[in-house]
Amino acid sequence: MPKPHGGKLINRKIKKDILKKELPEIEINTNLSEDILNIANGVFSPLEGFQYRNDLENIVSHRRLSDDTPWTIPILLDVDEKEIKDIKKGDIVLLKNSKIGLQALIDIEEIYDFNKKDIAREIYGTDENEHPGVTNIYSMKKKLIGGKISLLENKNREFDEYNLNPHETRILFKEKNWREIVAFQTRNPPHIGHEYVQKTALTFVDGLFINPIIGKKKPGDFRDDVILKSYKTLIDNYYLKDRAVMSILRTSMKYAGPREAIHHAIMRKNFGCTHFIVGRDHAGVGNYYGPYDAHDIFSEFPDLGIIPVFFRSFSRCTKCGTVVNEKICPHDQKYHINFSGKKIRELLRTGKIPPEDMMRKEVAETILTFKQPFVK
Amino acid sequence: MAEEKEGKKYTTISIPTPLANKIKKRIEGTGFTNVSSYVIYVLREVLSGIEEESEDAFTKEDEERVKDRLRSLGYLD
Numbered sequence: 001m002p003k004p005h006g007g008k009l010i011n012r013k014i015k016k017d018i019l020k021k022e023l024p025e026i027e028i029n030t031n032l033s034e035d036i037l038n039i040a041n042g043v044f045s046p047l048e049g050f051q052y053r054n055d056l057e058n059i060v061s062h063r064r065l066s067d068d069t070p071w072t073i074p075i076l077l078d079v080d081e082k083e084i085k086d087i088k089k090g091d092i093v094l095l096k097n098s099k100i101g102l103q104a105l106i107d108i109e110e111i112y113d114f115n116k117k118d119i120a121r122e123i124y125g126t127d128e129n130e131h132p133g134v135t136n137i138y139s140m141k142k143k144l145i146g147g148k149i150s151l152l153e154n155k156n157r158e159f160d161e162y163n164l165n166p167h168e169t170r171i172l173f174k175e176k177n178w179r180e181i182v183a184f185q186t187r188n189p190p191h192i193g194h195e196y197v198q199k200t201a202l203t204f205v206d207g208l209f210i211n212p213i214i215g216k217k218k219p220g221d222f223r224d225d226v227i228l229k230s231y232k233t234l235i236d237n238y239y240l241k242d243r244a245v246m247s248i249l250r251t252s253m254k255y256a257g258p259r260e261a262i263h264h265a266i267m268r269k270n271f272g273c274t275h276f277i278v279g280r281d282h283a284g285v286g287n288y289y290g291p292y293d294a295h296d297i298f299s300e301f302p303d304l305g306i307i308p309v310f311f312r313s314f315s316r317c318t319k320c321g322t323v324v325n326e327k328i329c330p331h332d333q334k335y336h337i338n339f340s341g342k343k344i345r346e347l348l349r350t351g352k353i354p355p356e357d358m359m360r361k362e363v364a365e366t367i368l369t370f371k372q373p374f375v376k
Numbered sequence: 377m378a379e380e381k382e383g384k385k386y387t388t389i390s391i392p393t394p395l396a397n398k399i400k401k402r403i404e405g406t407g408f409t410n411v412s413s414y415v416i417y418v419l420r421e422v423l424s425g426i427e428e429e430s431e432d433a434f435t436k437e438d439e440e441r442v443k444d445r446l447r448s449l450g451y452l453d
Binding site for chain 1: 407417418420421423424434438439442443445446449451452
């Protein structure tokens with residue numbers, strides 16, 4: 001099993017009764033709350049808090065923390081000036097999300113300004129407002145706070161039965177005697193192409209870690225519960241019990257393409273995975289990145305500590321009679337049928353079961369048990 | 377001596393000239409633009425393989441608690 005990123009799996013959880021006095025409070029949104037959970041639970045190891053200016057500058061310019069550890073996506077706590085008017089360096093502040101019942105402390109070590117345009121250009125390769133990641137950067141508040149956090153309270157939430165932190169997955173993999181584990185990230189129910197990619201990778205390692213990203217979705221996307229139930233159906237029917245596990249990851253997509261592929265790999269390394277599947281246009285959006293930019297970037301990180309498994313394309317070849325990729329099928333494109341997520345979605349939207357060479361019947365039936373499988 | 381370059385600290389390390397020449401030749405036609413970038417790449421690769429893991433902050437009891445949770449959720453028998 002790989003070492004955690006930076007050498008140490010972070011655990012920043014403390015007991016709530018440590019709070020002896022009233023502290024200044026800042027109400028935070030769900031995305032920031034998820035960042036706190038991911039820091040506290042070790043998903044973002046070696047981060048112990050929200051980033052300081054020197055780390056931010058290094059990430060932006062060099063794709064590394066200031067100690068040279070690979071890190072490509074900044075984890076930032078943005079605040080309004082009025083929220084911090086009575087707060088200064090050295091203070092301890094209570095970060096709260098009343099909606100989901102999260103409370104955490106932050107030791108304020110730095111309050112600083114940042115240039116949104118520079119960050120957007122370097123992280124996303126564009127400063128166009130149409131890019132959803134850039135939109136998020138531009139909508140950030142004016143100031144940033146850097147400092148270590150400590151999680152005090154996190155109420156139970158939907159899908160917790162599928163939510164394992166890196167300490168738990170590492171113990172799980174050890175108990176299963178898995179030494180090499182490949183991680184697969186997803187935001188959709190599985191079609192036959194996904195199953196092919198997962199099983200191809202699994203053939204050469206000990207276990208498969210299916211790790212759907214749960215969180216904010218666009219209208220028309222599959223709902224989180226639909227994704228989880230459909231994967232459970234696939235695993236129960238078509239995977240060996242001791243070779244595949246699924247657990248969720250609560251984080252927001254940044255659509256930062258290649259940089260985000262590295263970030264996704266780092267998180268899976270912290271979960272204990274040795275390999276990470278990277279497909280075409282991983283974490284991409286629109287035409288902002290080349291289809292294989294997210295593959296190429298890995299060559300810049302010899303010290304990443306997790307092996308990327310690249311898939312360029314896969315389709316069903318009518319001549320081979322099976323799912324193929326560009327390395328194994330000699331037949332012309334005219335024999336290839338692509339797995340169209342759009343087409344599958346259209347069929348399911350009208351209550352129809354997609355052909356079995358596109359999606360397992362059991363998976364489709366599971367999706368159709370939902371009256372409304374899509375986000376409104 | 378350490379110096380600031382593009383906001384990042386760099387320091388100078390001496391290597392034998394014949395070795396530097398070999399590297400120059402080696403990196404021709406590759407993505408490496410100079411000897412330094414190649415040396416940085418190789419050193420990062422070498423060091424990442426030998427870095428020590430810090431001690432796990434979890435006790436045996438913590439581990440047993442985790443196993444209980446994994447069993448209760450059906451991840452372990």
